[in-house]
Amino acid sequence: MQSRSPAPRAGRPRSATVDAAILAATREALVELGWSKLTLGDVATRAGVAKTTLYRRWAGKNELVVDAVAELFDQLELPDRGSLAADIEGVVLQFATILALPEAKSGLMAVVAEATRDEALRERIRASVVDRQKRLVVEGRARAQARGELPLEADPGSADRTVDLIFDMVAGAVVHRTLVSAEPADEEWVRSFTRVLLHGLGS
Amino acid sequence: MQSRSPAPRAGRPRSATVDAAILAATREALVELGWSKLTLGDVATRAGVAKTTLYRRWAGKNELVVDAVAELFDQLELPDRGSLAADIEGVVLQFATILALPEAKSGLMAVVAEATRDEALRERIRASVVDRQKRLVVEGRARAQARGELPLEADPGSADRTVDLIFDMVAGAVVHRTLVSAEPADEEWVRSFTRVLLHGLGS
DNA sequence: GGCTTTCGCTACGAGTCGTAGCGTAATGCC
């Protein structure tokens, strides 16, 4: 996740077990303590490693939590349910389920807030979390176009903007509903949301 | 903002000037330092007051920043531009302009993240920031219904859910665009967004 | 004028930060 090079060629390699233990301990601490009271010393203790080991792998709290939260979104999938509406409802419900986890709630928004002043962190979030989900939009849109449910767009630049717009609308609405309004994005809400997204407010 | 009772009846009253200076200093510190590096001692120094004065008025960093950010949203208005589409575009652009300020970006999302573990803080955000904007949705919707642009809803419970849904979709999309995607919610984007919101993806 | 509350200042223990230094353990290369 944080290392690109596969093999540094000599010496004792870093333990993958330790990596997993640290990330799991981070999520556990997020649940129990939340973002602001989470300390790296505490995470190290929970993971059964030395604090120095943690600092050798991650630059700080921000980077660590991004990686810990990013793993939560790895399970997102887009099964073909036969129609665009059903596909959207399915993936939005998955997203809402993950976002309902306390470790996702307190962790994700905190790092997004920090990322407003840290370009590198923003890029890390984009790569680890955002782009992974954006693929779902691209895929679902292509499927719907193949079914004839959505119009084709010739200009690739225009198509990119549409994908970005849809993504911001879907992810934004679910995040806002879950975190700011603090209400569950349950099946009823998702159905209403999907109807507006597909047919507009007037319908 | 933080005091409900108008007059505690005796002794020296709290200086309103000091209140304003502290909130302004908080926003200034948010711009320069961001959320995580902002300290109350620093804010007190910037405002020219003692740290103890600050702690007498606010319970902590969270509450202080909520009040400091809430003031930014006081200027939001909903001028009648003649059509629902124009009304939406106008207010969304205002919202986007405020959200583009660094003090709003780093402050707002940070307190939202903290609010996931703090019911009282969530309520404070709702009262100071969210409800104020939700009125705009209610008003704009009533206007559009009077114009015949939106269908009337007989059931008040259903109408409330619709308002909440619209609010989450509008605010969520702008926030996500600005903070997560880190792209400006400019006029072109707002126009595209309004079109989808009103007529759906198929149009 | 007298009462009450605010305010500035100083000082404090507690906790966290991120790093350095050292000895030991584990691995790859020859």
Place this chain on the structure above:
DNA sequence: GGCATTACGCTACGACTCGTAGCGAAAGCC
């Protein structure tokens, strides 16, 4: 097997922030 190299655990450290307490002085209401 031996050796270089790196990871790891542990301890200790100065610097910083936290939130509070205690004091004297100032400012407003009766």
